[in-house]
Amino acid sequence: MNFSDIARKCVLKQPKYEAGKPIEYVAREFGLDPDNILKMASNENPFGPSPKAVEAVSKALGGLNYYPDGACFYLREKLSKKMGVSGDKLVFGNGSNEILELVAHVLCDAGDEVVTGRHSFVVYKLAALLMGAKCVEVEMPSLRYDFGRMLDAITPKTKIVFMANPNNPTGTTNTQDEVYSFVRSLPEHVVFCYDEAYREFQDPSDQVDVLPLIEEGRNVLTTRTFSKIYGLAGLRCGYAVCSPEFADCLNRVREPFNVNSLAQVGAMAALDDDAFVEYAREENKKGRVQFKNAFEKWGLEHIVEGGNFVMAKVGPKALEIFTELQKRGVIVRPNVGYGLPEWLRITIGKTDQNERCIEELGKLL
Numbered sequence: 449m450n451f452s453d454i455a456r457k458c459v460l461k462q463p464k465y466e467a468g469k470p471i472e473y474v475a476r477e478f479g480l481d482p483d484n485i486l487k488m489a490s491n492e493n494p495f496g497p498s499p500k501a502v503e504a505v506s507k508a509l510g511g512l513n514y515y516p517d518g519a520c521f522y523l524r525e526k527l528s529k530k531m532g533v534s535g536d537k538l539v540f541g542n543g544s545n546e547i548l549e550l551v552a553h554v555l556c557d558a559g560d561e562v563v564t565g566r567h568s569f570v571v572y573k574l575a576a577l578l579m580g581a582k583c584v585e586v587e588m589p590s591l592r593y594d595f596g597r598m599l600d601a602i603t604p605k606t607k608i609v610f611m612a613n614p615n616n617p618t619g620t621t622n623t624q625d626e627v628y629s630f631v632r633s634l635p636e637h638v639v640f641c642y643d644e645a646y647r648e649f650q651d652p653s654d655q656v657d658v659l660p661l662i663e664e665g666r667n668v669l670t671t672r673t674f675s676k677i678y679g680l681a682g683l684r685c686g687y688a689v690c691s692p693e694f695a696d697c698l699n700r701v702r703e704p705f706n707v708n709s710l711a712q713v714g715a716m717a718a719l720d721d722d723a724f725v726e727y728a729r730e731e732n733k734k735g736r737v738q739f740k741n742a743f744e745k746w747g748l749e750h751i752v753e754g755g756n757f758v759m760a761k762v763g764p765k766a767l768e769i770f771t772e773l774q775k776r777g778v779i780v781r782p783n784v785g786y787g788l789p790e791w792l793r794i795t796i797g798k799t800d801q802n803e804r805c806i807e808e809l810g811k812l813l
C-alpha cells in the first residue's frame with residue numbers, strides 16, 4: 449500500500465512554505481564565505497536581537513530541564529499591563545505563524561472558505577488548505593487590498609478574512625479609517641484576522657489600533673510578533689488579542705507547551721526594551737530612503753511604504769537578477785510564488801548593507 453492511500457488528501461496537496469534561503473545554503477551553492485553573505489530575504493532584524501532579551505535568555509538556560517509555563521503567566525501579566533488589555537484576551541504562540549494556523553483550526557471545516565488578498569502572506573492560504581478549506585484570493589490592483597472585492601468574495605461559507613497591515617510581500621499599508629470601515633461592513637459569521645507583524649516599523653501615529661473593535665464586540669483577532677522589530681525570529685514567540693471566548697477556543701487547540709521557556713523569558717525582556725525598538729524603527733526609516741532614492745534614480749516601479757522591506761519591479765529577468773545577486777553574496781527574495789514574478793522583495797538592512805545591496809543591484813540592472 450502506498451502511503452498516499454493513508455495520508456489525508458489535503459495534506460498530500462498541501463503546498464510547502466518557501467523560506468528565504470539560509471546563508472549557509474548560498475555559501476555552499478556558490479562557494480562563498482558565509483561571513484561575507486548578506487541575507488536580506490526574510491525580513492529579519494539586521495540589528496540582531498534585543499540586547500535585553502539576549503541577556504535574559506542566557507540567564508535562563510539553566511532551567512531548561514523544566515517544562516515551560518504552559519499558561520505563559522508572567523509574559524501574559526506583563527503584556528496585559530503594557531497593552532492595557534485583560535490577560536484573558538491574549539493567546540501566545542510559537543510565533544504568530546502558529547496563531548494564524550490555530551485560527552483556521554478553530555474556525556474551518558472542510559469545504560469552508562477563507563478570503564484574503566492575492567498578494568498577501570502565504571501562511572493564510574496554507575492554514576486554510578490544511579483544514580481542507582478553500583482559500584479565495586482576491587485580486588489586488590496596484591498591489592493593494594481591494595476591500596470592495598473582498599466583501600464581494602464573502603459567501604455564507606466564509607469563516608475568516610485575513611489581511612496584514614503593513615502587508616507582506618507588498619509592503620502596502622492601510623489607514624485606520626479604511627480598516628474600520630471594512631471591519632464594520634463584514635457580516636457577523638466572518639472573523640477578521642488582522643496580522644500586525646510589521647506594525648512597530650510604522651510611526652506610532654500611523655499605527656492602526658483595532659483593539660477598540662474587539663472591545664465593541666466585533667469578530668476581530670489581531671496577531672503580533674516578537675520576530676520582527678524585537679529581532680527574536682529564532683526564538684518563536686507571537687501573540688493574539690481577541691475576545692476571551694475566542695481565546696478560550698484557541699487555547700483548546702494549541703499544544704500544552706507551545707511557547708518554550710526561553711521564548712517567554714526573551715519576550716518579557718524585549719517588552720522592556722523600548723530603546724531598541726525605537727532605534728530599529730528609526731534606522732529602518734533611513735534605509736527606506738536609501739532604497740527609494742536608488743529605485744527613483746533607476747526609474748523602477750517600487751513600493752517603499754510600511755514594514756522593514758521594500759519591493760521593486762526589476763522586470764522579467766527578476767529570477768536571473770536574484771541568482772546573480774546571490775553569487776555576489778546578497779540574498780533577496782523573488783516573488784514568483786506570490787504572483788509577482790517581476791518583483792524582488794528586499795529586507796532593509798543596516799546603512800552599509802543597504803549600500804552594498806544597492807551597488808550590486810545597480811550593476812545588474
Ligand SMILES: *Cc1c(COP(=O)(O)O)cnc(C)c1O
Nearest residue numbers: 543544545569616645673675686
Ligand atoms: C514575518 C511575518 C509573520 C511573523 O511570523 P512569526 O511566526 O511570528 O515569526 C506574520 N505575518 C507576516 C505577514 C509576516 O511577514
